[in-house]
Amino acid sequence: MLIEESLKSAVSSIRTNRVRSFLTTLAIIIGTAAVIAVIGIGSSASKALEEDIDELGPRTLSIFPSQRKRGGVSSGFNPLVIKDAEALADNNDHNWMIAPAMSGSRQIKYENNNISGEINGYLPINFKVRGFDLAHGRLFTEKENLGRKKVVVLGSKVPGELKKSVKQILNQDILVAGTSYKVIGILAEEGSTGWQNPDDDLYVPLLTASQRIFGTDRLGWINVGISNDTNVDYVMMTIEEILRQKHDIGPGGENDFRINDWSQFSDLRRQATGIFTALIAGIAGISLIVGGIGVMNIMLVSVTERTREIGLRKALGATHRSIMMQFIVEAVLLCILGGLVGVFIGTSLLYLFASFNDWPFAMPISAIFGSITFSALVGLFFGIWPARRAAQLDPAVSLRYE
Amino acid sequence: MIINVKNIKKSYNVGTQEVHALRGIDLSVEKGEFMAIMGPSGSGKTTLMNIIGCLDTPTSGTYELNGKSVSSLEDDELASIRNKEIGFVFQSFNLLAKNSTLDNVLLPLKYAGENKNDAVIKAKKVIGRVGLTERLDHTPAELSGGQQQRVAIARALVNNPSIIFADEPTGNLDSKTGEEVMNLFKELNSYGQTIILITHEDSVAQQSNRVITIMDGLIKSDNRN
Ligand SMILES: Nc1ncnc2c1ncn2[C@@H]1O[C@H](COP(=O)(O)OP(=O)(O)OP(=O)(O)O)[C@@H](O)[C@H]1O
Ligand SMILES: [Mg+2]
Numbered sequence: 001m002l003i004e005e006s007l008k009s010a011v012s013s014i015r016t017n018r019v020r021s022f023l024t025t026l027a028i029i030i031g032t033a034a035v036i037a038v039i040g041i042g043s044s045a046s047k048a049l050e051e052d053i054d055e056l057g058p059r060t061l062s063i064f065p066s067q068r069k070r071g072g073v074s075s076g077f078n079p080l081v082i083k084d085a086e087a088l089a090d091n092n093d094h095n096w097m098i099a100p101a102m103s104g105s106r107q108i109k110y111e112n113n114n115i116s117g118e119i120n121g122y123l124p125i126n127f128k129v130r131g132f133d134l135a136h137g138r139l140f141t142e143k144e145n146l147g148r149k150k151v152v153v154l155g156s157k158v159p160g161e162l163k164k165s166v167k168q169i170l171n172q173d174i175l176v177a178g179t180s181y182k183v184i185g186i187l188a189e190e191g192s193t194g195w196q197n198p199d200d201d202l203y204v205p206l207l208t209a210s211q212r213i214f215g216t217d218r219l220g221w222i223n224v225g226i227s228n229d230t231n232v233d234y235v236m237m238t239i240e241e242i243l244r245q246k247h248d249i250g251p252g253g254e255n256d257f258r259i260n261d262w263s264q265f266s267d268l269r270r271q272a273t274g275i276f277t278a279l280i281a282g283i284a285g286i287s288l289i290v291g292g293i294g295v296m297n298i299m300l301v302s303v304t305e306r307t308r309e310i311g312l313r314k315a316l317g318a319t320h321r322s323i324m325m326q327f328i329v330e331a332v333l334l335c336i337l338g339g340l341v342g343v344f345i346g347t348s349l350l351y352l353f354a355s356f357n358d359w360p361f362a363m364p365i366s367a368i369f370g371s372i373t374f375s376a377l378v379g380l381f382f383g384i385w386p387a388r389r390a391a392q393l394d395p396a397v398s399l400r401y402e
Numbered sequence: 403m404i405i406n407v408k409n410i411k412k413s414y415n416v417g418t419q420e421v422h423a424l425r426g427i428d429l430s431v432e433k434g435e436f437m438a439i440m441g442p443s444g445s446g447k448t449t450l451m452n453i454i455g456c457l458d459t460p461t462s463g464t465y466e467l468n469g470k471s472v473s474s475l476e477d478d479e480l481a482s483i484r485n486k487e488i489g490f491v492f493q494s495f496n497l498l499a500k501n502s503t504l505d506n507v508l509l510p511l512k513y514a515g516e517n518k519n520d521a522v523i524k525a526k527k528v529i530g531r532v533g534l535t536e537r538l539d540h541t542p543a544e545l546s547g548g549q550q551q552r553v554a555i556a557r558a559l560v561n562n563p564s565i566i567f568a569d570e571p572t573g574n575l576d577s578k579t580g581e582e583v584m585n586l587f588k589e590l591n592s593y594g595q596t597i598i599l600i601t602h603e604d605s606v607a608q609q610s611n612r613v614i615t616i617m618d619g620l621i622k623s624d625n626r627n
Contacts, residue, residue, distance in 0.1 A: 001521070005512045012500040312496045315457055316557070317485020317513040319478045396458035399492070400448075 002322050003329070010330035013302065014337070024298040025338030027291030028378070032342025032371050033349065034284035039367040040350035042277035048359040049273075059230070060129060062260045063222040063239060078247060078256035079218040082210065087246050088222065094235055097225035099126040100206060104214055108202065109175040110162045117158065118201045119176065121209025127187075129225035132198065137170050137185035145205035148212060152181040156189040157199040176202070177213060232261060285374075291338065292378035299331050299386035303393075310390050311398025323391040331383025332376050339375030343368050403469070404564055404596055405431040405454055410463035412449050412619075423449040424460070425619035431598065433564075436591040438607040439600045441616035447600045448569055450616065454598075455488050455567045456480045468564060485513050489558025491568035491599075495550045497542040497557075503529060504538045507557045514561055528556040532586060548579030555586060559595075566590070568599040572606055584609050 014021045065080045085100035101122055108117040120126075124142055127134075140151050152174065159169045166186055173180040181204065190198045210217050226235055236259055243257055303310070310323060318326075347363060354361045412424040423446045431437060439447050452458035454465065456472055465473050472483060484490075489510075497506050504522070507529055511521035529535055532552040542550050551571060558566050568587070572580035584606060591597050599610065607613045608627065615623045 001512045001516070001518055005509070008505075016500065308496070309498065312492075312498075313509070313513075314481065315455075315484055315490045316510045317481050317561075319481045319513070321478075322513060394458075396449075396452040399452075399457070399496075 006329040028338030029342040031287035033346035036346025037349040038280040047362040061224040099129040099223040106177040121206040133188040135188040153185040153203040155199040292382035296382035307401040314395035327387035328383040332379035335375040335379030339372040406466040438610040446619040489563040489566040493570040493573040
């Protein structure tokens with residue numbers, strides 16, 4: 001019943017001093033709103049990022065040829081070749097997808113239209129690794145690759161560049177560097193990734209590209225598709241082991257290839273967002289502390305104003321503890337109310353911000369509970385001193401107080 | 403004997419000056435007495451009441467309440483005595499402004515740790531005794547002065563105390579309502595309730611059965627009516 005009495009007294013005191021209570025908790029409100037908004041924005045942003053990454057398909061490593069040094073002197077690029085890719089594909093330790101590719105720019109002609117197009121030599125699996133979807137027709141098959149067939153799949157924008165509709169160009173023959181290739185499929189729009197624009201490219205079977213177009217077995221790169229739960233370090237070790245063996249690199253020799261882990265970039269971005277979030281949350285936390293000092297101040301005022309009431313309560317039998325509790329409950333309630341209003345404002349801000357940026361709305365429940373708990377703790381901490389002052393008042397003196 | 407006070411002194415240090423509010427009071431009060439304390443302003447009446455009401459401790463002297471010495475008790479033990487053994491009625495009523503009649507009367511029961519249902523039953527009963535059953539949900543602002551003082555009396559009575567102390571209970575009331583309040587005190591006393599009241603008015607003091615007069619911190623006279 002004492003807790004109930006304390007709550008009742010706290011509610012009545014806060015209601016009596018509505019404006020003062022609101023102004024007192026303003027710093028708490030702002031602090032909580034900022035914490036909530038920033039944490040929410042951080043988590044919505046990384047959720048948006050994750051969705052972007054998910055759209056990229058499974059996690060991808062890329063192997064590129066790199067300079068080989070002999071005795072400190074660069075001896076040019078040591079190529080990655082189709083046989084390297086075959087060696088990787090023969091390994092069964094990992095459930096990986098080996099997607100070798102070569103590319104180059106060639107003249108493309110259809111009827112009267114000439115463009116310069118980027119030709120990619122792909123295996124059928126490459127489309128899967130890159131997460132490309134087919135919009136019309138079909139992809140080429142492994143059989144067509146082995147048969148070096150003259151078939152081509154177009155990026156979504158290529159028909160337009162050739163001034164033709166999809167219908168007009170699908171299953172027609174176009175000239176690639178003067179040789180005629182049958183258009184068997186057109187990809188869905190993928191969007192630019194910043195440094196690549198798959199929509200403008202053309203795709204032919206790898207062996208066709210190697211033997212009929214580029215006349216080389218040197219690869220531009222090998223993509224390695226791995227599932228998200230794969231141990232990346234172990235995969236990298238296996239790649240190194242196989243390629244070093246294929247390239248005859250002895251112990252101590254430097255790699256003549258490098259492996260990129262694209263997801264590292266997003267990890268970096270995520271880390272940066274995390275640091276930013278922590279920073280702002282820290283500043284907002286300071287605002288909560290400042291708010292706590294404001295609450296302490298107003299509680300001291302409240303204790304002085306209510307000296308007579310405290311004297312009366314003591315005359316009626318209130319103990320040290322029950323007076324302490326009354327004022328601590330009031331301070332905590334004040335802060336929790338501020339925290340709730342702050343959560344509401346912060347969540348609204350996040351909602352606006354997220355819908356403005358077209359991000360998913362992700363508000364961790366833990367942030368809400370955490371910040372309300374924190375404001376309650378602020379109230380507890382800063383309420384103790386005023387509450388002690390109240391509890392230590394001399395009842396006889398307090399009752400004389402005007 | 404409910405109250406047995408021997409050679410109680412109380413002095414205050416105000417700056418470098420020492421104020422002797424009580425300078426050696428001997429007093430004993432029997433159960434069922436209705437005693438009035440009179441005396442000029444500043445003579446020490448409230449100070450004496452605070453000490454025998456366990457709101458304050460004397461500078462020296464001994465005090466036994468119901469045969470037990472209270473001079474050396476801790477704060478919380480005194481709080482418990484105030485809660486169970488003593489009921490206070492003040493000149494300015496001292497009700498909690500935002501609370502209803504019922505809640506004001508419930509307050510001592512809450513501090514006594516009483517369970518809610520029992521408390522409400524007890525509180526309603528004493529509110530009935532002071533004739534305010536119709537005003538249970540009224541706040542002090544919605545009550546007349548006399549009614550407010552009756553709520554305060556109900557609050558003082560609710561824990562069934564050994565003594566009721568009233569410091570100028572009629573001081574803020576007109577003579578008619580003052581008389582109603584006095585009639586209530588007399589009625590309570592007729593059922594055996596011990597009452598000590600401070601007053602400036604002879605007409606009020608004459609209604610008690612014992613009047614003591616205090617001057618400069620000493621008892622000057624002690625007369626039974
Ligand atoms: N807390 C205090 N500090 C210093 N002096 C005090 C304190 N309380 C009371 N006094 C002094 O003690 C003396 C007695 O005060 P007390 O309030 O008991 O008088 P009283 O008889 O009740 O007067 P009144 O009829 O005006 O209420 C006064 O001189 C007063 O100034
Ligand atoms: Mg007085």
